[in-house]
Amino acid sequence: MLGARRVARRTAAAAVIALGLLSAGVAEAGEVSVVYNSRTPIDYGFEVEPHLVAGSGPPGRGVGSGGGIGVRASVVLAPDGFIRGIDDSVAIGFGLDFGRFAGRYALNDFRDQCLHFEPGPAGTAVCTDVTSNGGTYNYVFAPVVMQWNFWLTERFSAFGEPGINFYHLGNYGYAVSPALYLGGRFRLADRITLTARIGYPTIAFGVSFMM
Amino acid sequence: MPPFMRLSARFVPVFAIAPLFAIAAALFSLAGCGAGPGSCGAGALCECSGGTDCYQGCADGDGCDLLCHHMVHCGGVCGDGCGLECHDVNDCSASCGDNCAISCHNTVSCGAFCGANCRYDCHDVDRCGVRAGPGSVITCSAVTTCVVECLGACQVICNATNPCEVSCPPQAPQMSCANGTIACGSC
Numbered sequence: 001m002l003g004a005r006r007v008a009r010r011t012a013a014a015a016v017i018a019l020g021l022l023s024a025g026v027a028e029a030g031e032v033s034v035v036y037n038s039r040t041p042i043d044y045g046f047e048v049e050p051h052l053v054a055g056s057g058p059p060g061r062g063v064g065s066g067g068g069i070g071v072r073a074s075v076v077l078a079p080d081g082f083i084r085g086i087d088d089s090v091a092i093g094f095g096l097d098f099g100r101f102a103g104r105y106a107l108n109d110f111r112d113q114c115l116h117f118e119p120g121p122a123g124t125a126v127c128t129d130v131t132s133n134g135g136t137y138n139y140v141f142a143p144v145v146m147q148w149n150f151w152l153t154e155r156f157s158a159f160g161e162p163g164i165n166f167y168h169l170g171n172y173g174y175a176v177s178p179a180l181y182l183g184g185r186f187r188l189a190d191r192i193t194l195t196a197r198i199g200y201p202t203i204a205f206g207v208s209f210m211m
Numbered sequence: 212m213p214p215f216m217r218l219s220a221r222f223v224p225v226f227a228i229a230p231l232f233a234i235a236a237a238l239f240s241l242a243g244c245g246a247g248p249g250s251c252g253a254g255a256l257c258e259c260s261g262g263t264d265c266y267q268g269c270a271d272g273d274g275c276d277l278l279c280h281h282m283v284h285c286g287g288v289c290g291d292g293c294g295l296e297c298h299d300v301n302d303c304s305a306s307c308g309d310n311c312a313i314s315c316h317n318t319v320s321c322g323a324f325c326g327a328n329c330r331y332d333c334h335d336v337d338r339c340g341v342r343a344g345p346g347s348v349i350t351c352s353a354v355t356t357c358v359v360e361c362l363g364a365c366q367v368i369c370n371a372t373n374p375c376e377v378s379c380p381p382q383a384p385q386m387s388c389a390n391g392t393i394a395c396g397s398c
Contacts, residue, residue: 122338
């Protein structure tokens with residue numbers, strides 16, 4: 001009991017210290033002024049973002065969790081965005097992501113799937129091969145999204161990305177699923193940001209280059 | 212200015228991207244283990260129920276007991292000496308090697324491939340289709356349509372089943388036995 005309280009106190013203290021350091025780091029990074037009613041802090045028309053992707057519960061027949069690599073290219077359509085008085089901008093984003101998912105890394109339990117059916121007597125279909133350990137599934141995702149950016153400070157921006165996701169899964173062919181992401185950028189240099197997004201069907205972490 | 216901001220912009224991309232590609236390469240190198248199909252171990256009963264689909268396999272190849280019930284589609288794939296059972300599903304599938312015991316009941320359809328010395332029991336089913344190896348015994352009870360393809364000498368017992376279709380190979384011609392059994396080869 002005493003040990004648990006000590007751990008809780010230490011955890012709380014660590015959280016406070018981490019928050020303080022993060023705040024100090026942001027302050028030291030300078031220019032924490034919130035951007036109102038101006039164009040984007042980074043004047044760009046095209047963004048390319050190589051990234052790592054990860055996800056769980058992919059669309060279609062695939063199961064499990066996995067990761068991969070990809071790239072997102074976004075073209076700014078409306079530098080002044082939709083809302084007056086807020087520094088927003090709108091872009092259209094096209095992605096290409098490769099992801100390998102494995103059933104054995106599923107967040108919940110997995111089931112094997114039939115890989116091959118053969119016609120049997122009396123019009124039946126007989127499964128003659130199944131996956132092992134939930135199987136592995138190679139996806140190619142091609143999301144097309146509307147990227148709505150909010151330039152919060154000189155260094156931070158956030159965005160939402162609703163859209164659709166075209167994908168190809170191994171032997172199962174092509175299909176479409178909805179796509180929805182929320183993300184943020186931290187400006188590393190003049191035209192370079194760290195970019196992260198969470199959503200469905202993947203999360204991503206990468207670096208954006210603004211041109 | 213923080214130290215990281217002193218990095219020249221032309222160096223940042225290299226530092227930023229190189230780890231991404233390294234991690235990605237590691238991810239793609241994660242290959243699946245090369246064991247047999249399925250995830251069930253020999254000797255243990257592997258049961259699957261609920262949901263829509265479940266297809267089990269015997270990771271050890273032979274000697275698995277696979278059971279599935281109360282779902283839409285299910286099936287089992289196994290080598291020799293296996294037990295497969297399914298019931299209360301729409302479509303049940305079984306693929307097995309030699310010396311298997313398969314039971315399928317209270318389903319819409321049962322389909323099976325099994326090797327030599329197969330014991331296949333099908334009852335209270337709409338369609339039952341079996342392709343079995345030599346030495347097999349197939350029983351259809353209360354089945355609307357039972358179709359059996361024997362690949363060698365075998366026996367087919369049909370009760371309250373119409374039609375009961377049996378096909379035999381040329382070397383083991385079909386014959387009707389005294390006890391009502393249909394046989395390929397000898398009774």
